[in-house]
Amino acid sequence: MVRERDIMGTYSSSRACGGGDMNEKPAWLERLMAETFFGACGVHQDRRKNEKNVFCLHCCLSICPHCLSSHRSHPLLQVRRYVYHDVIRLDDLEKLIDCSNIQPYTINSAKVIFLNQRPQSRTCKGPANACFTCDRILQEPFHFCSLSCKVDYMVYAGQSLSNILHRFDESDFAISQFEGLRVDGSEVTDEDTQIAPSSSYSNTEATSNSVISCEPNNNVKKGKGNTFLPGIVLSLGSRRKGAPHRAPLS
DSSP states (O other), X not given: XXXXXXXXXXXXXXXXXXXXXXXSOOHHHHHHHHOOOSSBOSTTTTSSSOBOOEEETTTTEEEOGGGGGGGTTSOEEEOEEETTEEEEEHHHHTTTBOOTTBOOEEETTEEEEESSOOOOXXXXXXXXXXXXXXOOBOOTTOOBSSHXXXXXXXXXXXXXXXXXXXXXXXXXXOGGGGTTOOOOOOOOOOTTOBOOBSSSSOOTTOOOSOBOOSSOOTTOOOOTTEEEETTEEEEOSOOOOOOOOOOOOO
């Protein structure tokens, strides 16, 4: 029989992933948004590829791929990183929580949601559509730029979070999803890299000259000046042209 868990229910663990007041963030959600991912795992400091990029929904903590065997029976959520910020695939996150009105971005043909606010050099002024929480310029018809912005707005407005939290099937977050997972520990090192919004409209918050390709790059071979992430290739440096050659004098 399929096992389902009420996301507002409690666990027997001391790290109960439930909550009392429906206007309060459940422990798993608050910890997910506050957790620091992609740091070195303290338990596996001497191992390679020990970046913490998995969140255990049962224990409410981040773990590395070497920790997976200790959480084999727990529901697990993979966190990804682009441009120094944590994102989660929309297909995964919407099984846990209603992601409507949060602007998604498309990376390598997959829609993702940012977990938290991102620093911005300018805020919305005038009639432009902006995030209800942090004033980041957004595309219509979205109201929030990240999961935390939506949750914080609902808490501030006194709205019940129970209305957006879902019951989920634990088999959707089983350890089997991580079989063959590529974890190379790399991340984008160009802070100005821009991720394309998922809609066809131009990005009104464009602050960069470099763009992550939204198409798969399966046939691209590793070359000098390229940094690899799972499924995408970024050129981090401009190629210098060779010395000019003058035509011989006649």
